[in-house]
Amino acid sequence: MTSNEIYYSRPIPILTILLVALAVHGPLLLMQLPSGSFDTNFHIFLASHYAHHWFNPWNEKWFAGFSQTTYPPLTHQWIALFSTVTGLKLGYMLVQLIGVLLLPVGVFRFARIWVDDRAASYAALGSIFLGALSFLVYEAGQLATVTSAALYLNALPYFYEWATESSGRALIKGVVLSLTAAAAHHVTLIFGVVFFAGPVFWIACLDARYEHRERSLAGVITRALVFVVLVGIGVGIVLFPYWVTLIQHPIHQIPIPHDSRNNFLLNSITGVNYFLIPYGAMILALPFIFLRGSASPRLRPLLVGFWLSLIFGLGGTTPLPRWLLGRAYEILTFERFTLWATLLAMPIVGLLAVQLLDRYRTKAAVGLAIASVVTIGAALAWITANPYRPAETMDVNPVISFLNRDGHDSYRYLTLGFGSQLAEVSTYTNASSVDGDYNSARLLPEMTQYGSAQLTNAKFYGTAGMASLRAMLEHANRYGLKYIFVHDSYYEPLLTFAGWRQIESFDHGEITAWSKDDVPPAHRIETDAVPPAWMGLLWGTLPVGVSVLAMFLELLLPGRRRARRIIETPVRITDRESHYVA
Amino acid sequence: MRRLLPIILVAVTVLLMVIGLTSVGRSGGTVGIASGSALPGFSSNANTPEQALSNFLIDVQRRNWDRAFASVERTNDSVNEQSFIQEWTGTNGGLRTFSSLESYDARPLHATDSEAQMRVRLHWSTPVGPMEDVRDFHLVHRADQWKVVWDEVPVPNVPSQVIPVNYLRWDLVQGGAGEQWGSNNVDSPHVRIVSMNAVDSAEGAVVMGEIVNEDTIPAFVNVQATLVDAAGSAIDDESSFDKILHVLLPKQVSPYRIDFPKVSLGKVKNVHIDVKATLVPASSDPVIGVMNQKLDTDAQGRAVLHGELLNQSGETVNVPHVIASFYDNNGKVVWVSDGYVQRALLPQESEAFAVEIPKSLAGKVQNFHVVVNQYSMHNS
Numbered sequence: 001m002t003s004n005e006i007y008y009s010r011p012i013p014i015l016t017i018l019l020v021a022l023a024v025h026g027p028l029l030l031m032q033l034p035s036g037s038f039d040t041n042f043h044i045f046l047a048s049h050y051a052h053h054w055f056n057p058w059n060e061k062w063f064a065g066f067s068q069t070t071y072p073p074l075t076h077q078w079i080a081l082f083s084t085v086t087g088l089k090l091g092y093m094l095v096q097l098i099g100v101l102l103l104p105v106g107v108f109r110f111a112r113i114w115v116d117d118r119a120a121s122y123a124a125l126g127s128i129f130l131g132a133l134s135f136l137v138y139e140a141g142q143l144a145t146v147t148s149a150a151l152y153l154n155a156l157p158y159f160y161e162w163a164t165e166s167s168g169r170a171l172i173k174g175v176v177l178s179l180t181a182a183a184a185h186h187v188t189l190i191f192g193v194v195f196f197a198g199p200v201f202w203i204a205c206l207d208a209r210y211e212h213r214e215r216s217l218a219g220v221i222t223r224a225l226v227f228v229v230l231v232g233i234g235v236g237i238v239l240f241p242y243w244v245t246l247i248q249h250p251i252h253q254i255p256i257p258h259d260s261r262n263n264f265l266l267n268s269i270t271g272v273n274y275f276l277i278p279y280g281a282m283i284l285a286l287p288f289i290f291l292r293g294s295a296s297p298r299l300r301p302l303l304v305g306f307w308l309s310l311i312f313g314l315g316g317t318t319p320l321p322r323w324l325l326g327r328a329y330e331i332l333t334f335e336r337f338t339l340w341a342t343l344l345a346m347p348i349v350g351l352l353a354v355q356l357l358d359r360y361r362t363k364a365a366v367g368l369a370i371a372s373v374v375t376i377g378a379a380l381a382w383i384t385a386n387p388y389r390p391a392e393t394m395d396v397n398p399v400i401s402f403l404n405r406d407g408h409d410s411y412r413y414l415t416l417g418f419g420s421q422l423a424e425v426s427t428y429t430n431a432s433s434v435d436g437d438y439n440s441a442r443l444l445p446e447m448t449q450y451g452s453a454q455l456t457n458a459k460f461y462g463t464a465g466m467a468s469l470r471a472m473l474e475h476a477n478r479y480g481l482k483y484i485f486v487h488d489s490y491y492e493p494l495l496t497f498a499g500w501r502q503i504e505s506f507d508h509g510e511i512t513a514w515s516k517d518d519v520p521p522a523h524r525i526e527t528d529a530v531p532p533a534w535m536g537l538l539w540g541t542l543p544v545g546v547s548v549l550a551m552f553l554e555l556l557l558p559g560r561r562r563a564r565r566i567i568e569t570p571v572r573i574t575d576r577e578s579h580y581v582a
Numbered sequence: 583m584r585r586l587l588p589i590i591l592v593a594v595t596v597l598l599m600v601i602g603l604t605s606v607g608r609s610g611g612t613v614g615i616a617s618g619s620a621l622p623g624f625s626s627n628a629n630t631p632e633q634a635l636s637n638f639l640i641d642v643q644r645r646n647w648d649r650a651f652a653s654v655e656r657t658n659d660s661v662n663e664q665s666f667i668q669e670w671t672g673t674n675g676g677l678r679t680f681s682s683l684e685s686y687d688a689r690p691l692h693a694t695d696s697e698a699q700m701r702v703r704l705h706w707s708t709p710v711g712p713m714e715d716v717r718d719f720h721l722v723h724r725a726d727q728w729k730v731v732w733d734e735v736p737v738p739n740v741p742s743q744v745i746p747v748n749y750l751r752w753d754l755v756q757g758g759a760g761e762q763w764g765s766n767n768v769d770s771p772h773v774r775i776v777s778m779n780a781v782d783s784a785e786g787a788v789v790m791g792e793i794v795n796e797d798t799i800p801a802f803v804n805v806q807a808t809l810v811d812a813a814g815s816a817i818d819d820e821s822s823f824d825k826i827l828h829v830l831l832p833k834q835v836s837p838y839r840i841d842f843p844k845v846s847l848g849k850v851k852n853v854h855i856d857v858k859a860t861l862v863p864a865s866s867d868p869v870i871g872v873m874n875q876k877l878d879t880d881a882q883g884r885a886v887l888h889g890e891l892l893n894q895s896g897e898t899v900n901v902p903h904v905i906a907s908f909y910d911n912n913g914k915v916v917w918v919s920d921g922y923v924q925r926a927l928l929p930q931e932s933e934a935f936a937v938e939i940p941k942s943l944a945g946k947v948q949n950f951h952v953v954v955n956q957y958s959m960h961n962s
Contacts, residue, residue, distance in 0.1 A: 263602055263603065265599065265602070265603065265620065265621050265624045266603070266620040266621075266624060266625075267619075267620070267644075268619055268620070268621055271621065290588040290591060290592065291588055293587075293588075294583070294584050294585070294586075294587035294588045294591075295584045296584075297583075300583075300587065303587070303591075307591050307595075310595075311595065311598065314599075316602065317599055317602050318595070318598035318599055318601065318602040319598065319601050319602050320598050459682075459707075459709070462682060462684045462707035463684055463705070463707045463711075463712040465707075466707060466708070466709060466711060466712075467711070467712075470711065470823075473823070474820060474821060474823050475820075476821075477806065477819075477821065478819070489959070490680050490709055491709055492709075492957065492959075493677070493680065493709045493710055493900070493901045493957040494709040494710050494824075496957045497710060497824035497828075497901075497903055497955060497957065498823050498824050499802075499804050499821075499823070499824075499826075499828045501802070501862070516804070517802065517804075517858065517860045518804050518806070518858035518860075
């Protein structure tokens, strides 16, 4: 064996993979590339509230008051903690980097359930370059989704170990990590039960059946149930204020259109945005994923999980998500399912890499490297090329300083045409807005009764959006809404006819400030949605506490070194020869 | 299983996609953004006039101008893509330039094997609210395909000219740099509600009337009304919003209308009207004349007041807004109605307007008064 052959036949050390992840994503995050993404400012806004009011989840700055118990707090609380040293933006980047670094570790550990260490290491390495990951991190800014998925992937091997080997320490660590994942993002955990835990449970049952272990199938099922019940109870407790808020104020708003629910076949740009870019070069591997995933009984659960995520990720291209999700279909966005699909496919992609490297050596390595770089490169280039990109960033400091001076913060304000920078203004001003960037927290009827999201983006929601904005402007006096900042002349005719007058302009006319003279100062809007103090205490301790516990358990209860065994059912020689690569 | 499973998964995926191509899988998206067309092979063929028109309007909706223009049958070579786009996106900063085609309803007027006439109700999303536009399209059958016939649309061309202006203007000298508009230490202008009437409509209660600026200085006015029940509790409070002329010149009268959706007058014991007036700088320019006003019935059988607006000044009015008050034979205001004009009003040019009156009131109307509000980009 030459040194090259030995090199290619060994798994890549996890430390090397982590260093690659750090080398690829570290500079991008240090350059604060996600700053212009859709949701980054939203996460920073929520984090800034925890930085100032850790135990009080009632935030007056959006929707004339809303409860932050409507969104799991873990990532925001960690940003708030880091922000005391680094500031909010860098705190965000640090937490995102931790999520990004946890992901290949999770993929490696998850893939080892299905394939050997070598293929798993390739899967982990490949996950760093996923288009879907870059899309969510740098364009969508879905910090919580990515972090939660990474944590969840790390929890699942413990679930498998507990179910098949009855390991007590795996049970404890698995449950605590799952709770940490839920504290980061509840939706990931809820759907993860079907897409991720379902295949793991299935394989645990298959392993118990085929490998004739001392534990019976019934034992696996019982232990899996114990795990699920413990996680269910734990999530109920850790996110208790969230559930109370949800029961008290269920999401009863008119569905808001989202382009991820479009039919990608009928709309080429959504197809590029939500399919081509997230999958990247993995599209070339789809035939292999289907054929190889079907060929091995051990990979079939994974294939089915992948396929289901793939179909969900296609949004409105197929009717299956609508049929299965019912009303939830109109609330969810579907790009996250594509990330999950790519993560589920990674173990099989790892097998493809093994086959290619075994056969073509350096050529394959170069080809795979190019495919990976092209995939992540295309996703990064798409940030500027895509027509759905967030609006160009503007200097919002004059708006912030206007609101923070001369008692202007005793009135409420609204931004129009600010996109995600609405949250940036809200983070740094003392004034309160009637708008906000989190649909599920809205309670004001002017917003929930129309099929529109943020007022600042009203025009993109057509008649519904403008009707919502109009309703809010009609009730300006009720909410103390005196100041409106406009970064899109589209809204000027409405403001003119409705009785607002331009009073100032900032940044060479890029932003104009409008005011209405007869608006009284804002007063607190009476609502039963304010969480009691004890709930704030729970919210401020349990989610972050469970994440600290997870770290301690990882350090204090090291996992048993797993005996090397072939866990991917060997394929018959005739099958191996068929080489499913094009 | 190893051969069957991928076949099943691929087959089910394809089947689901086929079902998704029907209306089941379609979903509304954002508007006003170029959003791409269907992938090759997935757009419907223009085998029928309805399908051809639908394909055309979807391209217009998605702003796929090249495709939309390529699909039309041009009546002459002078029709170019630029003028085609302008016809849909508007010019001169008019309301149409802010509008997005949101949806449409089409119905055939008549059809033969070689040509068809379709009437389309176009639903536009605009900054000032939804607007409708009815348009007839002529389609012809060419080489197994139906095509929309596109005629040249005449574009108003304002000749070079000098317009003498002689108008009143009131400037406001601010006391100090820190003072804001509206907080000036001067007496408010004297404005008065000259009439008020409350009626029930299909959407709820409506309070309307007229307000006059009795002062010698311009006033910026807002009218707020609160409905009070028998127990003295407020039922609802709303404002005149865009159904009033906010800037009133000295002695000028404006209609106002305040809508209370889902409120019945039966529960209302009292109406409190609150008028806020502030001194503002103002100008009587641009002067817009209202010409040829006439109460009539339109093609759809609706009672309308229509007429023409004539821009007598030398500057473009981007968005004209007409507010009309209608009186019965006792001089009482029985309805206030408003409407926006989609095209910009160019200097010395005129544009048609029409405002609707509820059918039940049309018979009572003996007289009307029209005022014109306006948005001009350089004056905002």
